[in-house]
Amino acid sequence: MRVYRDSDEIDFIVVGSGAAGGVMARELTQAGFGVVLMEQGPRFTAQDFEHDELKYFFDYGITNGPAQSPQSFRKTPQDVAVAPHGSRAWLPLTYARMVGGSSVHFTGNFWRFHDIDFKERSVLGAIPGAALEDWPISYADLEPYYSKVDWEIGVSGLAGVHPNEPHRSRPYPMPPVPVKSSGVLLERGARRLGLHPFPAPLAIASQPYRGRSACINCGFCMGYGCEARAKASTLYTMIPEAEATGRCEVRTHSYVFRLATSPKGRITGVHYFDAQRREHFQKARAVVVCANGAETPRLLLTSANAQFPDGLANSSGFVGKHLMFNQHAAAFGVFEHELNEYKSVQATRVVHDFYDSDPRRGFYGGGGIDARIGPNPAVWALSGPPGRQWGKAYKDHLRTFTRTMLAQGHTTSLAVEANSVSLDPVLKDAWGMPAIRCTYQDHPDDLRIAAWMQDRSAEILDAAGALKVWRSPVEESTLAVHLLGTCRMGNDPQRSVIDRFHRTHDIPNLFLCDGSSFVTSGRGQPTMTIQALAFRAAEHIGGFARRNEI
Amino acid sequence: MEHSNRRQFLAGAGSSLGAAWIAANWPAIASAHTHAAAAALAGNARLEVLNPEEARDVEAIAAQIIPTDDTPGAREAGALYFIDRSLHTWAASAAPTFRAGLLEFRARFAATHATTFAAADETQQIEFLSLVETGAFFGTVRFLTLAGMFVSPSYGGNRDGIGWRLIGFDDTHGYSPPFGYYDRDYPGFVPPPESA
Numbered sequence: 001m002r003v004y005r006d007s008d009e010i011d012f013i014v015v016g017s018g019a020a021g022g023v024m025a026r027e028l029t030q031a032g033f034g035v036v037l038m039e040q041g042p043r044f045t046a047q048d049f050e051h052d053e054l055k056y057f058f059d060y061g062i063t064n065g066p067a068q069s070p071q072s073f074r075k076t077p078q079d080v081a082v083a084p085h086g087s088r089a090w091l092p093l094t095y096a097r098m099v100g101g102s103s104v105h106f107t108g109n110f111w112r113f114h115d116i117d118f119k120e121r122s123v124l125g126a127i128p129g130a131a132l133e134d135w136p137i138s139y140a141d142l143e144p145y146y147s148k149v150d151w152e153i154g155v156s157g158l159a160g161v162h163p164n165e166p167h168r169s170r171p172y173p174m175p176p177v178p179v180k181s182s183g184v185l186l187e188r189g190a191r192r193l194g195l196h197p198f199p200a201p202l203a204i205a206s207q208p209y210r211g212r213s214a215c216i217n218c219g220f221c222m223g224y225g226c227e228a229r230a231k232a233s234t235l236y237t238m239i240p241e242a243e244a245t246g247r248c249e250v251r252t253h254s255y256v257f258r259l260a261t262s263p264k265g266r267i268t269g270v271h272y273f274d275a276q277r278r279e280h281f282q283k284a285r286a287v288v289v290c291a292n293g294a295e296t297p298r299l300l301l302t303s304a305n306a307q308f309p310d311g312l313a314n315s316s317g318f319v320g321k322h323l324m325f326n327q328h329a330a331a332f333g334v335f336e337h338e339l340n341e342y343k344s345v346q347a348t349r350v351v352h353d354f355y356d357s358d359p360r361r362g363f364y365g366g367g368g369i370d371a372r373i374g375p376n377p378a379v380w381a382l383s384g385p386p387g388r389q390w391g392k393a394y395k396d397h398l399r400t401f402t403r404t405m406l407a408q409g410h411t412t413s414l415a416v417e418a419n420s421v422s423l424d425p426v427l428k429d430a431w432g433m434p435a436i437r438c439t440y441q442d443h444p445d446d447l448r449i450a451a452w453m454q455d456r457s458a459e460i461l462d463a464a465g466a467l468k469v470w471r472s473p474v475e476e477s478t479l480a481v482h483l484l485g486t487c488r489m490g491n492d493p494q495r496s497v498i499d500r501f502h503r504t505h506d507i508p509n510l511f512l513c514d515g516s517s518f519v520t521s522g523r524g525q526p527t528m529t530i531q532a533l534a535f536r537a538a539e540h541i542g543g544f545a546r547r548n549e550i
Numbered sequence: 551m552e553h554s555n556r557r558q559f560l561a562g563a564g565s566s567l568g569a570a571w572i573a574a575n576w577p578a579i580a581s582a583h584t585h586a587a588a589a590a591l592a593g594n595a596r597l598e599v600l601n602p603e604e605a606r607d608v609e610a611i612a613a614q615i616i617p618t619d620d621t622p623g624a625r626e627a628g629a630l631y632f633i634d635r636s637l638h639t640w641a642a643s644a645a646p647t648f649r650a651g652l653l654e655f656r657a658r659f660a661a662t663h664a665t666t667f668a669a670a671d672e673t674q675q676i677e678f679l680s681l682v683e684t685g686a687f688f689g690t691v692r693f694l695t696l697a698g699m700f701v702s703p704s705y706g707g708n709r710d711g712i713g714w715r716l717i718g719f720d721d722t723h724g725y726s727p728p729f730g731y732y733d734r735d736y737p738g739f740v741p742p743p744e745s746a
Contacts, residue, residue, distance in 0.1 A: 181732035335732070341730070343729040344729055378701045398717050
């Protein structure tokens with residue numbers, strides 16, 4: 001692996017090695033540029049990953065945790081934010097803290113956005129209480145890069161089999177993974193209702209692909225690293241390809257805490273802590289921040305200086321604002337025979353018939369429904385139906401594990417200006433930097449569409465012949481893994497943070513690309529779009545660099 | 551148990567995936583998971599945090615959360631030992647709160663009963679737990695009991711896979727289709743005519 005010195009003025013620093021950062025590093029190095037890929041976490045290999053619910057779900061095995069990186073939460077700016085306490089307290093905003101980032105522990109549902117996602121404001125008009133805007137790019141602009149994700153990252157699926165599928169220029173490179181019982185039942189129930197279920201597109205290899213193994217159907221996708229290298233993390237795909245160019249250094253345990261600017265208002269490099277918490281400064285010609293929708297705005301805010309007192313790239317005041325989570329709502333169906341949903345990937349069939357927002361429903365929102373496992377054993381046992389969750393009857397409920405499936409709605413979140421990532425005025429992380437303060441309250445329409453989609457999910461389970469259907473209540477969001485919208489893209493520098501090419505409006509050699517770039521939330525599966533944006537952004541950023549336009 | 555299943559998987563036994571398939575598709579496997587052996591320290595029956603009286607009450611609460619009926623419950627799964635071990639390992643930061651909660655629980659029970667919680671009869675136990683079931687202490691015991699029954703036995707609970715057997719979870723390292731009853735005779739995906 002190439003190693004650079006702090007004093008080398010390298011072409012690009014990419015901050016964050018996740019879904020977007022991995023793509024960015026690979027594309028920029030393959031285009032001939034030198035890149036240091038900064039990662040605050042460690043680097044694991046496939047052999048390090050285990051089927052260990054305690055480690056991964058209760059003990060922050062690969063995610064940011066409250067001991068090192070606390071966060072506080074409040075519903076509205078009028079409330080005082082408090083940090084959740086105790087060993088069970090999940091952070092409000094969770095991501096995988098390691099090389100590959102959340103692309104290591106994601107579930108791999110790779111839905112493309114549809115045309116409508118990019119232009120809902122024009123089509124639907126303003127929504128009270130929300131900052132709904134069109135994207136400055138269209139689906140057609142992004143389509144070539146979605147296809148690039150399909151082929152370069154590796155997506156399995158079946159094209160041309162549902163009526164509202166967005167246009168695609170190429171088929172999937174791999175067939176769908178084997179259907180599960182939940183997929184068969186979702187398909188059966190949905191078709192009885194006149195809907196159009198189709199095989200779930202997954203970033204999971206259904207056959208050996210580009211040097212990676214096919215899925216072994218182990219069932220530990222959501223929240224886990226893939227031991228078979230079948231799930232397409234950038235740890236296995238993009239980052240080794242970047243390193244193979246001889247121009248990429250992956251610098252682990254390197255926590256970038258401040259971006260430095262020159263008197264001319266340009267980025268000169270990044271300050272970071274190494275594994276021993278020693279401070280360093282790495283010079284660079286340009287910086288691309290791909291640190292995720294929580295850490296990217298935080299870094300811009302902690303980088304405030306005399307010249308940029310409100311944080312970098314924040315002349316709009318929008319850095320950190322318009323945080324979106326995606327709502328979710330599940331209906332559980334208990335069937336007569338065994339499904340054994342704990343085997344294999346989460347979802348094998350999806351329904352997109354309710355994707356678009358429909359004014360006749362009386363509120364904004366849309367989404368998809370998938371058939372899925374849901375949790376592994378311990379989380380299953382902890383999250384039972386409403387009512388008494390202990391005792392003899394509860395034990396009987398637990399016995400329905402192998403006969404139960406979820407039909408889960410994945411739905412929209414509206415951008416609301418008050419929903420945000422900001423710096424907590426008191427709370428500090430283990431390095432003494434200001435902690436994330438999350439402010440979040442779902443727009444009322446977000447809760448309505450989640451409940452509405454849960455009704456549709458329950459109908460599908462009924463139509464599929466479920467003996468019993470139960471629901472987890474739709475509640476206001478307090479936890480999220482989809483971290484979206486906090487440095488939104490737009491043409492107007494007063495109403496957005498980055499332009500259509502991911503360049504910050506304020507600083508010509510500072511680019512941002514990750515979930516923070518989103519203008520709207522999509523329908524609950526953001527990583528495919530994050531990576532398509534990264535392929536597109538990298539092409540433009542590389543072009544700017546070649547033409548000396550940075 | 552997890553370890554032995556991993557070993558079975560590595561050997562290609564206990565799974566329909568052949569050793570040749572593994573060699574071809576997963577070259578890193580040979581060195582994989584050797585550290586799992588070190589983690590499999592199940593069955594340590596010593597208590598480090600709870601004293602015997604406390605332990606009897608905690609075990610009795612756990613035994614009401616997942617009772618023993620025609621199949622083993624939290625008691626047989628060793629949930630108590632998982633809880634004790636958690637309180638001085640990964641959940642150590644919760645130990646002071648847990649102990650304070652337990653003290654209060656025991657005091658409140660003693661105020662209205664002539665025996666300890668563990669020595670009370672089932673009706674009294676369930677009645678009392680119904681009074682405290684929304685409290686933080688009960689919530690923590692419930693969380694740890696269920697975690698102890700259903701996470702890997704290497705953490706001291708889920709002895710002999712009692713929790714996993716209760717729910718029918720087969721801890722094999724990978725599976726092959728068909729996975730369940732409904733996908734057994736699936737003819738393959740056929741799009742409906744109008745979308746083709």
